[in-house]
Amino acid sequence: MAGEYRLLLENARQLVLVCGRGEKYLLRAGMASLAVLQNASLVVGQDGYIKAVGQADVIRNQFSGATFERKIDCTGKCILPGLVDAHTHPVWAGDRVHEFAMKLAGASYMEIHQAGGGIHFTVEHTRKATEEELFNTFKHRLERMRRAGSTLVECKSGYGLNLETELKMLRVIERAKQSMDIGISSTYCGAHSVPKGKTATEAADDIIHNHLPKLKELKLSGEIHVNNIDVFCEKGVFDLDSTRRILQAGKDTGLQINFHGDELHPMKSAELGAELGAQAISHLEEVSDEGIAAIARAKCAAVLLPTTAYMLRLKQPQAGKMLNEGVIVALGSDFNPNAYCFSMPMVMHLACVNMKMSMNEALAAATINAAYALGKSDTHGSIEIGKQGDLVIINSSRCEPIGLGKLH
Numbered sequence: 001m002a003g004e005y006r007l008l009l010e011n012a013r014q015l016v017l018v019c020g021r022g023e024k025y026l027l028r029a030g031m032a033s034l035a036v037l038q039n040a041s042l043v044v045g046q047d048g049y050i051k052a053v054g055q056a057d058v059i060r061n062q063f064s065g066a067t068f069e070r071k072i073d074c075t076g077k078c079i080l081p082g083l084v085d086a087h088t089h090p091v092w093a094g095d096r097v098h099e100f101a102m103k104l105a106g107a108s109y110m111e112i113h114q115a116g117g118g119i120h121f122t123v124e125h126t127r128k129a130t131e132e133e134l135f136n137t138f139k140h141r142l143e144r145m146r147r148a149g150s151t152l153v154e155c156k157s158g159y160g161l162n163l164e165t166e167l168k169m170l171r172v173i174e175r176a177k178q179s180m181d182i183g184i185s186s187t188y189c190g191a192h193s194v195p196k197g198k199t200a201t202e203a204a205d206d207i208i209h210n211h212l213p214k215l216k217e218l219k220l221s222g223e224i225h226v227n228n229i230d231v232f233c234e235k236g237v238f239d240l241d242s243t244r245r246i247l248q249a250g251k252d253t254g255l256q257i258n259f260h261g262d263e264l265h266p267m268k269s270a271e272l273g274a275e276l277g278a279q280a281i282s283h284l285e286e287v288s289d290e291g292i293a294a295i296a297r298a299k300c301a302a303v304l305l306p307t308t309a310y311m312l313r314l315k316q317p318q319a320g321k322m323l324n325e326g327v328i329v330a331l332g333s334d335f336n337p338n339a340y341c342f343s344m345p346m347v348m349h350l351a352c353v354n355m356k357m358s359m360n361e362a363l364a365a366a367t368i369n370a371a372y373a374l375g376k377s378d379t380h381g382s383i384e385i386g387k388q389g390d391l392v393i394i395n396s397s398r399c400e401p402i403g404l405g406k407l408h
């Protein structure tokens with residue numbers, strides 16, 4: 001039945017706003033005391049945006065004559081903002097279980113990559129897959145992410161490397177953007193690896209002179225709308241100079257810079273990101289002290305990926321030091337054929353145990369700060385009037401169980 005408003009969530013024991021004063025991100029002090037209401041209700045309008053949040057009795061009086069398409073009794077339950085996954089590689093074909101066995105036997109990520117496996121293996125299979133096959137597996141993965149509480153997900157291309165397959169992946173992402181009930185921030189990651197037979201400089205030239213102009217053309221014709229540009233800045237992949245050229249060209253095309261840096265070797269990626277005005281840099285296991293200071297000053301988010309450090313037995317990113325130095329810390333699942341995790345609650349759990357973040361810090365990093373990393377904290381990442389009504393209701397009177405990796 002049609003109503004004046006789309007949704008009323010009533011009488012929640014706890015409603016975790018995360019923040020309530022229009023903050024774009026939270027630093028360590030703000031993460032320590034998240035905004036929380038007890039015995040609260042909220043209203044979502046027909047346009048999908050939050051219209052009112054407050055004490056249950058106040059909302060009841062304010063909306064006494066209103067009609068709602070749906071009402072949910074949240075007595076004894078806890079409401080949270082939808083989780084934001086700030087880093088995923090969810091469009092690909094072919095699995096890499098055989099490489100897991102190689103890693104368990106002692107091979108490193110880069111040894112497998114240099115021997116033609118890793119990203120190259122996935123590229124081979126993704127090039128051969130049809131658009132329909134890629135869409136069907138991607139859709140299933142997004143559904144699983146949503147079931148685990150994610151309502152906004154960053155999705156990268158990057159298993160094509162040539163223009164044809166990169167565009168195939170971006171069309172698949174665009175189709176999900178238009179047809180699925182989950183928010184997507186799309187990332188062109190054509191510089192995820194140097195294609196076989198090319199040098200990093202040749203690959204960078206191809207991206208700058210062929211890929212990026214095509215993306216601009218497709219944006220103007222309304223066919224594909226990409227939000228971010230990414231490069232894997234790593235020893236043996238894209239060096240600092242090629243990374244700089246690609247990211248600057250992407251920025252000139254109107255894309256937000258959001259790239260992989262300082263993961264396996266110190267590359268001065270963080271320093272470069274700060275210089276170029278990057279919105280976010282992911283990984284940062286090997287970031288320098290100067291890099292930490294630079295991204296703190298530049299308000300460039302650090303997207304930390306606990307599944308990668310766990311899976312590849314890397315040193316943990318220095319979350320505590322970054323938080324102490326004023327860095328905006330966000331989290332992502334890094335879902336990819338090498339790190340098969342759909343669940344942000346599990347990521348938050350790993351961030352608490354292995355990176356020593358508090359449960360509040362992990363929640364802020366998986367909501368408002370992850371939204372900031374995608375340039376979307378004006379509309380996502382907290383429960384505030386005017387923001388998108390992306391919500392998670394958990395069958396618990398408080399939000400802490402999510403820090404155990406649990407989504408009831």
Ligand SMILES: N=CN[C@@H](CCC(=O)O)C(=O)O
Binds near residue numbers: 119336338
């Ligand atoms: N490090 C580069 N890219 C991915 C891994 C992609 C893959 O191995 O397929 C990451 O973020 O972990």
Ligand SMILES: [Zn+2]
Binds near residue numbers: 087088089260334
């Ligand atoms: Zn990645």
